[in-house]
Amino acid sequence: MLKTGEKVIAIIIARGGSKSIPRKNVLPLHGKSLVAWPVDLAKSVDRIDRVIISTDDDEIMEIAKKHGAEALFKRPPELATDEVATLPVLQHCLKHLSEKENHKPDIVLLLYPTAPFLKKERINESLDLFENTKCNTVISVVKDSGQFWSKHDGKYSVLYPKERVNRQQFEPLYREDGAIYFNRYNVLMDMNKVIDEDNIEFLIMEEGENIDIDEPEDFKEAQYKKIK
Numbered sequence: 001m002l003k004t005g006e007k008v009i010a011i012i013i014a015r016g017g018s019k020s021i022p023r024k025n026v027l028p029l030h031g032k033s034l035v036a037w038p039v040d041l042a043k044s045v046d047r048i049d050r051v052i053i054s055t056d057d058d059e060i061m062e063i064a065k066k067h068g069a070e071a072l073f074k075r076p077p078e079l080a081t082d083e084v085a086t087l088p089v090l091q092h093c094l095k096h097l098s099e100k101e102n103h104k105p106d107i108v109l110l111l112y113p114t115a116p117f118l119k120k121e122r123i124n125e126s127l128d129l130f131e132n133t134k135c136n137t138v139i140s141v142v143k144d145s146g147q148f149w150s151k152h153d154g155k156y157s158v159l160y161p162k163e164r165v166n167r168q169q170f171e172p173l174y175r176e177d178g179a180i181y182f183n184r185y186n187v188l189m190d191m192n193k194v195i196d197e198d199n200i201e202f203l204i205m206e207e208g209e210n211i212d213i214d215e216p217e218d219f220k221e222a223q224y225k226k227i228k
Contacts, residue, residue: 001049006106009050010042012069014113015080016057016108020215025113027219030227032067034213035060037116038066045123048109054093056080062194072096086110087194091109094189105138105141108188110181118179122203126170126182129201136187137197140203140210145170174202179210 014035018024025035042051053064056075060079065071073096079089090110097103107130109123126138142153147170150159158164160173175213179204187196211222 002047002127003105004131006130008048008074008107008109008127008211009105010038010045010048010089010109010111011052011054012042012064012087012111012113013054013089014057014060014064015055015075016060017082019079021083021219024213024219025031025055026059027061029116029219029222033063034113034116035063036067037062038111038118039069039115041118041120041123042109042111043068043203044120045127047124047127049105054089060061062113064114067162072100073103078197087188087192090188090194094185095194104185106185108185109117110183112178113220115179115210116213117209117211117225117227122180122205125205126180133201135201136184136199138180138182138201138203139195140177140205141174142205142207143172144175144207145172148173174204177210178212179205179207180184218222 012035014025027035029037034176039051042048051069053071055061056077061071061074075089077093079092090108094108123141129138139196147164147218148159149156161170180225181195183195187193211218213219213222213224
């Protein structure tokens with residue numbers, strides 16, 4: 001719970017199926033399954049009141065429970081396909097809490113097993129932003145600057161900035177790194193959004209701080225990463 005009295009929950013979403021890395025979320029990484037990493041992280045943060053796993057897979061459910069997550073339901077198959085977006089998965093969990101327990105959290109943290117090296121300090125920095133600002137959303141980003149190009153129909157074109165300038169004049173861009181997504185309840189359930197773009201704060205991460213495990217090469221990089 002925050003010092004404002006607001007209740008915080010973490011929802012970890014982890015499907016059993018994965019095309020790029022089969023059974024990715026149960027693979028061992030530095031001594032524990034990938035799905036255990038976000039559970040242990042969320043459980044270590046005092047201001048997070050509950051940690052809930054949303055999965056369609058029995059093995060993932062059991063691993064998450066052993067590490068302290070609540071497994072309140074098994075995600076229905078229609079919400080466990082490659083095509084399903086994140087928002088309905090989160091809404092399914094929040095509706096379950098409302099209907100079965102009459103529980104409505106104030107702030108929801110979305111965590112992915114694919115960001116195993118996210119630090120407790122970063123979660124606390126995000127919660128500080130909720131306590132000290134009136135933001136609706138906090139996401140983690142990486143700052144970047146330079147000349148960006150895009151490719152359409154086989155042709156390259158300048159994306160940003162449109163007019164070439166000296167490096168010292170570049171305005172930085174911010175890229176979501178996929179590690180942290182915090183939202184107030186009303187953003188997800190009333191505004192029907194994953195983030196509120198009009199009332200958002202950025203938590204700026206260092207380049208390389210987070211490994212987003214999506215492809216086999218990412219998993220290999222994670223296996224060689226030194227854990228501090």
